[in-house]
Amino acid sequence: MHDSSKTIQKNHDDLFFNSFKLLTIVLIVIGILMRFINIDEKITWADETFTYLRIYGNTKSDLMQEVVNSQILTAGTLLQKYQSPGVGKSIIDIVKGLAVEDPKHPPLYFVMTNLWVQCFGSTVVATRSFSAFISLLIFPALYWLCQELFQSKIVGLVAIAIIAVSPFYLVYAQEARMYSLYTLNILLSSGALLRAMRLNTKPSWSIYSVTLLLGLYTHFLFSLVAIGQGIYVAVNQGLRARKILIAYLSAFLAGIFAFLPWLFLIITQSDKVQETINWSKRIVPLNDLVDAWQIHWARIFFDITSEYRYPDQLQNSLWFLIIRLLVILLFYAVYFLVRKTPKSTWSFVLILISLTALTQAIPDVIFGGLRSGIMRYSIPVYLRCHLTMAYLLAQKTIISPRMKMRKHLWRLLLLGLIFLQIISCVIILPKKTWWNKAYSSDNIPMANIIKQFKNPLIICLECGKDSGWGNVLSISYLLEPQTKFQLFSSTNIKQIPDTFTDVFFLNASEKLQDILKKEHDWNIALVFKHSQSLWKLKLSTGNK
Known part of the structure; x- marks a missing residue:
């Protein structure tokens, strides 16, 4: 009787083990499929923009030059220059860029x-x-x-x-x-x-x-x-x-x-x-x-x-x-x-x-x-x-x-x-x-707000840090290629071009708001706030 119960137990164990082996194969197939399903649907977040910058041999110093110049750039230009393969770039450029900068x-x-x-x-x-x-x-x-x-x-x-x-x-x-x-x-x-x-x-x-x-x-x-x-x-x-x-x-x-x-x-x-x-x-x-x-x-x-x-x-x-x-x-x-x-x-x-x-x-x-x-x-x-x-x-x-x-x-x-x-x-x-x-997740609702306007300009002040430009590149993936950006390394902003009627500021701190008010008599209104914030310039005659 004792031997019989052992045999039954062993048969149950063998049945479960064989079933589990089959289940494991099914789980592996499911795991493989899930790794590739919707792989392009997730937002390109700030750290990933660093990956794209590096694997194509680009450098942060090149990008920082755009910030120093403070020229108006389109989202398409930013992605083309710093998130796409460059001409004449090699693996040596990748290694050199990381060695020097990060x-x-x-x-x-x-x-x-x-x-x-x-x-x-x-x-x-x-x-x-x-x-x-x-x-x-x-x-x-x-x-x-x-x-x-x-x-x-x-x-x-x-x-x-x-x-x-x-x-x-x-x-x-x-x-x-x-x-x-x-x-x-x-x-x-x-x-x-x-x-x-x-x-x-x-x-x-x-x-x-x-x-x-x-x-x-x-x-x-x-x-x-x-x-x-x-x-x-x-x-x-x-x-x-x-x-x-x-x-x-x-x-x-x-x-x-x-x-x-x-x-x-x-x-x-x-x-x-x-x-x-x-x-x-x-x-x-x-x-x-x-x-x-x-x-x-x-x-x-x-x-x-x-x-x-x-x-x-x-x-x-x-x-x-x-x-x-x-x-x-x-x-x-x-x-x-x-x-x-x-x-x-x-x-x-x-x-x-x-x-x-x-x-x-x-x-x-x-x-x-x-x-x-x-x-x-x-x-x-x-x-x-x-x-x-x-x-x-x-x-x-x-x-x-x-x-x-x-x-x-x-x-x-x-x-x-x-x-x-x-x-x-x-x-x-x-x-x-x-x-x-998490941090880049806010770019989705912010991009949806910006896309409601026909000809917006997005200004990023204090954009000389990795978090600043990484976030700008991240949100660029979500906007129309012709959307305009202007990047500044500090709070020193001179004038907003007259061609833009809808001007947005990324992550304006209280200090920045005070500077904009005192130095330019600009008022900005909060339109989104979570981990990040988006502000819109209240245009008046004095803003021009």
Whole structure:
């Protein structure tokens, strides 16, 4: 009788496992399709305009010259000159522009995207499709890492199933930025490290060194991943495993040595780096940070709102209840991982979670800032959380030979999580914008207002910063090509041409309003305000 019940249980487990394998294939197909559906419908946000500027070999200094000259330009001219392929530009121009103007962004993604658009065209669809294509390579890379870390095909299968339709990875797969490539490199370097430690051969360590180099030349924050991997090797090998330590140090130093030229640029131009990331040091209340940490983790499974802020009314909503339940589930998954796996496994996950999370969260809490509230900065954290959840769900739903009724409940939970993910993706896909494009989202209603007027002029004062010109380029995609712009680096504006009867100001501060009133006797009226604001000049005889 006992053997009979075991046989029945095994048959049920086999049936679920075979069904889940089929479900995973279906989810992969759905995930592939979703990454390319409506890929050109999302707004081209400010950071993406930086991508288009760089991949075509253009520079910010060229664009700043337009600001200095303060000539009237059309939206079409701006896009043609600074968001399209230029004559005589090469990969050398891409690398040189980044090295001189913005070394915090290593050149690998921009060079690869340039080669991609040369093959497939320079449209928004073609450019974003590079990120979508790279995001598909995450599936086999994740499966390989699960094999190396857990020695389990089943964990790898569950991990792929939940990443294929994860709204978090979908969002970054559909934008022209480096984060899909960054995610892929994290997985590749992690798998390569574990493989090299297992085989301890020169070719395996050489592969790890290459993945380290690729990661560093994709995103500077990959350095935290590299440091975490070093800590992992030291903790798990110690001084006794001398051969592995020597091999690791050789591979690590080879990767770092090849990155030294770019690291030198970052160090010598640290003032430029700091200038471009000052926005992340804005003071954020601690309770908002705590909300952000919870919401961001939950976005792997559940993401139904594009709102990036966390108003009080959300505290008691069903939306926030689900988020908190997912956070509790994560803590249990971490506990389960530590309890059920050897130190070499759980330490690999927890070291990289802790290092990346704490190096950003501690400064935010002590000195103020929102670095830990920016999801793209914490991709290594979410990937390790993903691994933790995959292990828990695989064990509870398939691998464990016990828990008859509990196993059914865990299977319902797994299917429920996948259902939440699909619903989230279905909500995201038709939207024109989402939380990762929050600031630029206001360009949609502002552009709709401007397009109601026949011959408008849009003035951007204090437009010498990245946020200023990035936003101008972003809104240019939404306006008619003949729409006119005039850009100024400061508040020093002389005269508005008589040919324009409808004049708009982007993001006029109170200080700017006072200057316009005192120096020019100009009154401007607010026509839109959210994260950004749009103002319209009240024309009178004195305005001419």
